[in-house]
Amino acid sequence: MNTSELIKEAKSGSAAAQKYLFDLLADKMLMVCRRYVKNQQDAEELVLDGFFKVFKNLSSFSYQGDAALHVWVKRIMINECLMFLRKKNVFKMVTEGQVEEIPLQEKALDNLAAAEIFNLIIQLPIGYRTIFNLHVIKGMPHAEIASLLEIAEGTSKSQLSKARTLLQKFLSQNHIEYAKRKSQ
Amino acid sequence: MLNENPNKDFHWKSKLDDLESLPGEIFNKDALWDRLHIRMQQKHGNKKAAWYWAAAACLLTALLIPLLFSKKNGNTIVKSNPAQQTIQTPATNVLPEGKKDSFGFITTIAAENKKPANLFENTEKMIAPANHKVLTFENVPVKKNKEELVEPVVIKEAVEPLGTNSNAVALVPGKKKLRVVHINELGEPADKPPAMTAQKTEHHSFQLKLANQEVFVNPSGAYTKTGFTILSSKNSPN
Numbered sequence: 001m002n003t004s005e006l007i008k009e010a011k012s013g014s015a016a017a018q019k020y021l022f023d024l025l026a027d028k029m030l031m032v033c034r035r036y037v038k039n040q041q042d043a044e045e046l047v048l049d050g051f052f053k054v055f056k057n058l059s060s061f062s063y064q065g066d067a068a069l070h071v072w073v074k075r076i077m078i079n080e081c082l083m084f085l086r087k088k089n090v091f092k093m094v095t096e097g098q099v100e101e102i103p104l105q106e107k108a109l110d111n112l113a114a115a116e117i118f119n120l121i122i123q124l125p126i127g128y129r130t131i132f133n134l135h136v137i138k139g140m141p142h143a144e145i146a147s148l149l150e151i152a153e154g155t156s157k158s159q160l161s162k163a164r165t166l167l168q169k170f171l172s173q174n175h176i177e178y179a180k181r182k183s184q
Numbered sequence: 185m186l187n188e189n190p191n192k193d194f195h196w197k198s199k200l201d202d203l204e205s206l207p208g209e210i211f212n213k214d215a216l217w218d219r220l221h222i223r224m225q226q227k228h229g230n231k232k233a234a235w236y237w238a239a240a241a242c243l244l245t246a247l248l249i250p251l252l253f254s255k256k257n258g259n260t261i262v263k264s265n266p267a268q269q270t271i272q273t274p275a276t277n278v279l280p281e282g283k284k285d286s287f288g289f290i291t292t293i294a295a296e297n298k299k300p301a302n303l304f305e306n307t308e309k310m311i312a313p314a315n316h317k318v319l320t321f322e323n324v325p326v327k328k329n330k331e332e333l334v335e336p337v338v339i340k341e342a343v344e345p346l347g348t349n350s351n352a353v354a355l356v357p358g359k360k361k362l363r364v365v366h367i368n369e370l371g372e373p374a375d376k377p378p379a380m381t382a383q384k385t386e387h388h389s390f391q392l393k394l395a396n397q398e399v400f401v402n403p404s405g406a407y408t409k410t411g412f413t414i415l416s417s418k419n420s421p422n
Contacts, residue, residue, distance in 0.1 A: 018224075019217055026213050027204035035200075040209065048220055055224060109196040114203040117196050137197055 007063050010055065018055055025070070026051070029077045031118070035133050036081035038122050046084055050077040078138065082148065085130060104164040108171050120170045128163035135160050 001009075001020075009017030026047060033043040033050070053076050061072055109117055124132060130149070134140045135156070142160075146153040205211060 015221065019221075022217050022220065023213060026216065027211065028201070030211055031203045031205070044211070044216060048216055048223075051220055052223055055220075056227075106196065112196065114196075114199040115206055117200050118203055118206065121200075137200065 003066055003069065004063050007058065007061070007069070011058050021054075022051055025073055028070075029073060032074055032077050033081055035118065035121060035137075036078065036130060037084060038126075042084065046077065046080045050080045053080070078134075082130075085126065086149070104168050105171065112174070116174070120167060120174065123170060124163055124166055127159050128166060131156055131159040132163040132167070 003024075006017050006020055010021050029050060030043055030047050033046045034040065037043045037046060050073070054073055057076075061069075063069065109120075112120070121129060121132065131145060134145050134148075135142065140148075142153045142156045145151075145156045149156070
């Protein structure tokens with residue numbers, strides 16, 4: 001059964017098809033949620049809420065390929081994460097003056113494994129991490145992030161700048177450790 | 185991905201997207217699915233329950249509406265005695281002095297209920313007002329003894345009230361003074377039989393003008409055997 005038929009079955013209320021879809025997407029969606037929410041249990045709850053919304057609104061989704069399905073489900077998960085963070089009121093960020101920015105060497109990230117990149121990102125403070133995820137990984141412009149998180153656009157930019165600097169520091173440490181390990 | 189930066193030079197983002205699990209971390213997917221499934225079923229059940237409640241409410245309303253209406257209509261039914269009674273009192277005041285030995289009764293119909301007008305709200309027919317008086321003349325032998333006339337004669341189904349199908353009960357208080365109805369007030373349409381006059385031979389006749397006809401009572405005292413007077417009429421010059 002291909003994904004299109006699977007979605008049709010899930011739309012008609014087939015529990016088996018819904019479970020198959022869940023199994024197909026749950027792992028990746030858990031990782032997406034964990035990039036925003038560090039805690040595993042919180043992330044699992046958000047996956048649960050997100051899939052509940054996915055199946056509730058599946059009738060409004062028109063299948064146009066696997067990539068579109070992934071994007072749609074991922075967007076729902078990210079929205080759930082942002083709602084969760086907003087409820088916790090973690091976005092009390094203030095615009096700070098220009099900080100010394102160290103450019104992020106993305107080539108260095110390429111050399112890392114996915115899990116290592118993930119571990120570096122989740123070490124960032126929650127505000128930095130959220131804006132880094134939204135702007136660098138999701139590709140959302142600062143204006144949109146500002147309206148979504150109800151913060152000033154400048155705040156979003158400064159938070160991103162700090163996130164890059166911190167991440168570069170982590171990378172440097174990681175690189176030193178990696179070099180040490182390699183030399184041993 | 186559509187929304188993500190189309191940065192082709194670096195692969196770390198796609199690597200991050202493809203990440204499905206972290207080494208050493210266990211994700212119990214089946215337990216999460218069970219919880220999700222239970223939640224979805226609960227939601228479905230709640231929806232069903234809401235529909236059942238709505239249907240039950242509609243049914244109850246549909247049952248109650250006729251019940252309420254029937255109660256309302258039930259108020260219009262006049263509480264009545266099984267035997268409809270009409271009390272007739274002798275029309276001794278109606279006729280002039282000296283004619284009281286003639287026959288004739290005033291039938292008074294009164295409902296027991298103090299608000300009779302409300303009782304007939306829904307009837308389309310003309311309603312007889314309370315204490316409606318109908319003058320009737322019947323072939324009843326006149327009793328000359330006034331003492332005997334004090335007791336009203338009770339007859340059943342004597343006179344039907346005008347246009348009512350209700351069981352209005354006529355009970356007249358004994359001491360209530362009856363309104364004097366002069367015979368000349370009883371103008372009836374011309375098509376009705378001129379049964380509203382009464383006379384006796386030894387008394388003077390009286391005259392009714394009905395429509396364009398003048399009705400005269402025969403002064404010669406042409407009583408029929410049934411007690412009704414013979415009336416003669418002629419066209420009025422006016």
